[in-house]
Amino acid sequence: xxxxxxxxxxGSPRALEDALRAAYYLADDELSTAAYLALAxxxxxxxxxxxxxxxxxxxxxxxxxxGRTLLRLQCYEGIDASAALYEWNFPRQMLALRRQSEGDSxxxxxxxxxxxxxxxxxxxxxxxxxxxLLIDEIDRSDHEFEAFLLEFLSDFQISIPERGAIRAxxxxxxxxxxxxxxxxxxxxRRRCVxxxxxxxxxxxxxxxxxxxxxxxxxRAARAVVAAVGRLRREPLAKLxxxxxxVEWAEAATLLNEQGARWPDAFRxxxxxxxxxxxxxxxxxxxxxxxxxxxxx
Amino acid sequence: MSDTARPIAHFxxxxxxxxxxxxxxxxxxxxxxxxxxxxxxxxxMDDIRRAARATLAPPPxxxxxxxxxxxxxxxxxxxxxxxxxxxxxxxxxxxxxxSIGPExxxxxxxxxxxxxxxxxxxxxxxxxxxxxxxxxxxxxxxALPGRMPKRRGYRWRSGRGGAxxxxxxxFRDAMRNAxxxxxxxHRRRRLRxxxxxxxxxxxxxxxxxxxxxxxxxxxxxRAADSVEVFTMGTRLTRITRPLRLRNREQALTTASLLxxxxxxxxxxxxxxxxxxxxxxxxxxxxGAALIVLSxxxxxxxxxxxxxxxxxxxxxxxxxxxxxxxxxxxxxEARTAGLVAARPYLDRxxxxxxxxxxxxxxxxxxxxxxx
Numbered sequence: 001x002x003x004x005x006x007x008x009x010x011g012s013p014r015a016l017e018d019a020l021r022a023a024y025y026l027a028d029d030e031l032s033t034a035a036y037l038a039l040a041x042x043x044x045x046x047x048x049x050x051x052x053x054x055x056x057x058x059x060x061x062x063x064x065x066x067g068r069t070l071l072r073l074q075c076y077e078g079i080d081a082s083a084a085l086y087e088w089n090f091p092r093q094m095l096a097l098r099r100q101s102e103g104d105s106x107x108x109x110x111x112x113x114x115x116x117x118x119x120x121x122x123x124x125x126x127x128x129x130x131x132x133l134l135i136d137e138i139d140r141s142d143h144e145f146e147a148f149l150l151e152f153l154s155d156f157q158i159s160i161p162e163r164g165a166i167r168a169x170x171x172x173x174x175x176x177x178x179x180x181x182x183x184x185x186x187x188x189r190r191r192c193v194x195x196x197x198x199x200x201x202x203x204x205x206x207x208x209x210x211x212x213x214x215x216x217x218x219r220a221a222r223a224v225v226a227a228v229g230r231l232r233r234e235p236l237a238k239l240x241x242x243x244x245x246v247e248w249a250e251a252a253t254l255l256n257e258q259g260a261r262w263p264d265a266f267r268x269x270x271x272x273x274x275x276x277x278x279x280x281x282x283x284x285x286x287x288x289x290x291x292x293x294x295x296x
Numbered sequence: 297m298s299d300t301a302r303p304i305a306h307f308x309x310x311x312x313x314x315x316x317x318x319x320x321x322x323x324x325x326x327x328x329x330x331x332x333x334x335x336x337x338x339x340x341m342d343d344i345r346r347a348a349r350a351t352l353a354p355p356p357x358x359x360x361x362x363x364x365x366x367x368x369x370x371x372x373x374x375x376x377x378x379x380x381x382x383x384x385x386x387x388x389x390x391x392x393x394x395s396i397g398p399e400x401x402x403x404x405x406x407x408x409x410x411x412x413x414x415x416x417x418x419x420x421x422x423x424x425x426x427x428x429x430x431x432x433x434x435x436x437x438x439a440l441p442g443r444m445p446k447r448r449g450y451r452w453r454s455g456r457g458g459a460x461x462x463x464x465x466x467f468r469d470a471m472r473n474a475x476x477x478x479x480x481x482h483r484r485r486r487l488r489x490x491x492x493x494x495x496x497x498x499x500x501x502x503x504x505x506x507x508x509x510x511x512x513x514x515x516x517x518r519a520a521d522s523v524e525v526f527t528m529g530t531r532l533t534r535i536t537r538p539l540r541l542r543n544r545e546q547a548l549t550t551a552s553l554l555x556x557x558x559x560x561x562x563x564x565x566x567x568x569x570x571x572x573x574x575x576x577x578x579x580x581x582x583g584a585a586l587i588v589l590s591x592x593x594x595x596x597x598x599x600x601x602x603x604x605x606x607x608x609x610x611x612x613x614x615x616x617x618x619x620x621x622x623x624x625x626x627x628e629a630r631t632a633g634l635v636a637a638r639p640y641l642d643r644x645x646x647x648x649x650x651x652x653x654x655x656x657x658x659x660x661x662x663x664x665x666x
Contacts, residue, residue, distance in 0.1 A: 003331055013336070033343070034350035037332045041351075048356065078448055078485075090463040097467075097475040110471070143583050144450030180356075183582075183610040186575075190322045194353035 007039045008066050016065070025054075025061035026200075026208050034195035035062055042171035044153050046189060048178045049197035052241015056136055058197070059175040063132035066173065071120040072134045075141040081148065085158060087117045111162040121152060128156075128172035139178040146185055153191050200242065202229060208242060209249050216249045220256070224249040226294035227266065228273065234286075236279045247272045263291045304330065310369045314352065317365060318573070325352050341370060357603070429508060429650050430544075436512075436654040437519040444520050445585050445613065445661040446487040458484030490613055491522040493581050495571070497590030498529040498555060499562035505620060506558070507548070508650050509589045514539045514547050516657070524580050528567035528590075529557035534577075562593060564633060565600030572607055585660055586612040589647055591619045594633030602636035609640035614663045618647025618656055 010016050016039075017032040027035070035058070038045035047055040063070040073084055093115050096108055118126070124133035138146065152158060156168040176192065178184060200208060202225050209221040228245045240248075251269035252262075260268060267287060274280050283290075311326045332347040345366055354362040367373040454462045462483035470477050494516065496509045506527075513525045517539040527533045538550035552558075572578050586608060594601050609615055619634075621627060623646050629638045638644060642663050646652045 003335060005335065029342070030346055030349065033336070033346040037328075037335065037347060037350050040335050041328055041331055043328065046353075080450065080452075088464060088467070090467055093467055094470065094475065094477075097470060101475040142447070142450065148450070180610065183607070186320055189353050190320075190325055192353070193328070193350045195350055196356040196359070 004040055004042070010036070010039070010065070012036065016062075019065040020061050023061045023064045024211055025057060026204060026211065027058065027061075028200075028204065031058065031195055031197065034193050038193040039173060041193065044174035044176055044192045046176045046178070046184075046192035046194050047197055048180050048194070050199070050239060050241075051179050052239070052243060053197045053199055054242050055177040055197055056134065059132070059134045059136075059177065062173075062175070063134075066132060068130055068132045068173070070132050070134055071124050072136055073120040074136050075138050075145070077140060077142060079141050079145055083119060084121050084145075084148075085119050086122045086160060087119065088162075089115045089117050116160075116163075122158065122166070124172045124174070125156060125158065125166055125168045128168045128170045131172065133172060133174045135174065135176045137179060138176050139181045139184065143185070146188055150185065150188055150191065153188075199229075199232060202226070205229075205242065205245060209246050212246045213250045213253075216253050220253055220262075221249050223262075223266070223291075223294045224252070227290055230290050230294065231273065231283070234283060236274070236282065237276045238274070238279060240273045244273045263288070263295060266291050266294075306370075307333070310348070310366070311352070313365060313369055314354075314362075317361070319352070319354055319358070319362070321352055344370070429511065432650050432654060433511060433515040436658070437515050439658055440516070440519040443658050443661055444492070445490045445663075447490050447583065447613075449486045449488045451485070452483045453486055454481055454483045456482060458482035460484070489521050491524065491580065491584040492516065492520060492587065493584050493612075494523065494525045494587045494589070495568075496525065496527045497562060497564070497588075498527045498558055498560075499593075500559040501562065501591055501593050502589075502620075503559050505589075509653075510535075510539075510548050510551060511544060512589075512650055512653055514544055514551075518542070524584075526571065526577075527555045527557075528562075528564065528571075529555075530560040530563060530567075531557050532567050532570045533557075561595050562590075563596040564590060564592065564594045565596050565598070565602075565604050568604035568608065569600065572604060572611075578611060581608060581611045583611075583613050586615045587657065587660075588615065588617045589653070590617070591621050592617070592629070592631055592634035592637070594631065598632035598636045601633040602640070605637040605640045614642040614660070615640065616643045616645070616656060616660060616663065617641045618645055618653055620646075620648040622646040623648035623652075 005011055010019060013029065013033040013036040016036045017027050017029070020027045020032065035045055037043075047058060049055055060070055088111075093110055096110060096115070100108060116122075120133060124131045135149065138149070141149075153174065156172060157165055159165040176188075199205075205225045205228070206218075206221050209216060209224060210218065213221070224245055228240050228248070232239050248266070248269060251272045252265040255265040255269055256262060270280070270283075270287065274283060307330060308326060311321045311329070314321050328351040329348055332351050333344055336343045336347060338344050338347075345363070348366065349359075349362070452462075454465055460483060462481040465481045465483070466477055469479075469481070494513050496506065496513060498506045502509075513523075513535075517523045517525060517536065523536070524534070525536050525539055527535055533555050535551040535554055538554065539547050541547035541550065571581075605615070617634075617637075622644065627646075629635045629644060634644075643656070645656050647656070
């Protein structure tokens with residue numbers, strides 16, 4: 001296992017945390033340690049957590065810090081190698097073949113690069129120093145795809161029957177995210193550095209809102225954090241994520257500037273946080289108490 | 297040499313401790329942890345702890361336990377969580393010792409299982425004298441093959457018809473024909489039947505129905521591919537193999553002989569945890585349709601049952617829970633265990649008669665995710 005102590009000038013979890021803060025992402029010690037270890041050990045980083053805690057955001061921020069292009073592979077039920085790895089460009093191959101049989105040009109390599117359509121995983125293998133691969137929501141894919149991924153993640157090598165094996169000359173940076181709607185294979189977890197992202201602590205969420213939202217007062221941000229924290233303890237179908245909290249703070253501030261009183265501004269912009277009819281019905285009788293408590 | 301060997305041994309002692317307490321830690325993870333510690337040049341214990349969490353990857357629901365073990369091993373702390381642990385651990389281990397083997401030895405409980413067998417035979421006679429149930433099962437077996445839940449296979453196969461054209465193959469053909477496409481080729485993914493796992497509650501409260509449940513399981517095993525059947529009471533028994541016999545009475549009698557815990561108490565949570573604790577069994581439920589035939593009257597800890605069902609829900613494709621209590625249309629989950637487990641079930645429905653069980657299973661493929 002090739003251990004690299006620094007990667008583009010980042011030599012410790014601390015340094016990574018600072019760089020991420022400069023990129024407007026607040027990481028806690030746990031996340032920056034796990035991410036640094038993944039980069040240094042050359043292992044994929046598996047991020048698990050509830051929807052909306054900032055898993056994909058973390059991957060984007062780290063790609064930004066490394067100055068690399070993010071290649072995102074969104075998983076879905078039925079995803080297969082042609083969506084993840086490569087595909088042949090058949091119309092172009094056909095045209096080339098026809099032209100050749102009509103004696104137009106000299107001989108061409110019908111399986112050359114110009115006929116190969118790169119998908120994210122192949123692109124990442126061929127340019128490991130310029131790219132970061134994000135395999136998003138892997139829990140949505142089928143078990144077979146997971147097994148296929150396992151092979152890819154252990155050797156960082158794939159083979160194209162017409163071309164032979166293609167191998168990364170350096171370990172690429174790979175992130176995987178999962179909402180944990182189902183359990184991933186043990187073997188896959190084993191191969192990765194793992195981090196479970198929790199909802200942020202109130203202080204951290206407050207700092208995130210102050211950093212991300214524009215023109216939100218500290219008082220409004222604190223109220224939003226308290227109210228959102230309270231909502232997350234309710235049995236809702238869709239719990240509000242961090243992005244929702246930021247949007248709520250912004251929306252309520254906007255309404256307030258236009259003359260709505262404070263608790264009312266929060267109540268009227270509730271649709272930004274809860275986006276499910278059943279959730280809204282469930283919370284309606286309690287919302288006044290929650291908002292008063294949050295403002296206290 | 298011995299200077300570095302001692303701390304390393306201490307670290308590896310922790311991974312050994314984790315394995316003893318049921319965490320899966322692979323050698324490559326231990327190596328990654330040691331490299332991580334070296335890499336961080338740890339300033340304090342928290343660095344080592346964070347490295348351990350990241351590389352040894354304990355499941356989120358066991359973080360507290362993991363931290364307690366860490367404190368106990370490295371800081372010598374006696375943590376409340378750890379004190380409570382032996383009692384937690386005990387039922388699971390007991391299950392592992394006695395019950396997990398797919399076919400328990402006949403030797404140890406001859407007298408008891410002999411008595412059970414005669415009961416079973418008596419029940420069998422009584423049950424199948426009517427014949428109407430047999431008729432239902434016969435119709436069920438005939439209707440079943442087309443209606444089992446399916447999943448799409450991963451590989452493409454070429455063939456006639458199918459949603460997409462097999463461009464790769466057509467191109468290869470065209471190369472042989474001077475760039476002419478002579479005929480269209482298609483490809484498709486074959487549909488494969490999902491595995492079905494049946495868990496039959498054989499506790500005292502289900503006494504009346506276990507025989508017909510076994511008969512149902514036999515019909516299912518015979519008519520469909522890859523079905524696995526377990527009974528659960530105070531222990532867990534795999535009875536798939538005897539149920540493969542063609543003759544129903546012979547199959548049921550052989551299966552009854554294996555089950556040593558008829559009409560006992562129910563500890564559903566423990567039984568499900570025992571099922572999950574055996575990697576071979578847990579792997580069977582991955583992506584499978586799980587049918588539970590039980591009234592959900594949990595004598596043990598309802599939260600243990602809910603946790604086990606939650607884990608199963610993440611492994612299985614769907615969970616269908618059929619309880620005889622749901623024959624009443626006004627039925628609602630009321631027992632503590634079932635109420636706690638309800639959110640993870642895809643369907644909670646009537647299992648009071650063979651007809652309703654068969655109807656529910658035939659309809660299983662249409663089940664939407666909860």
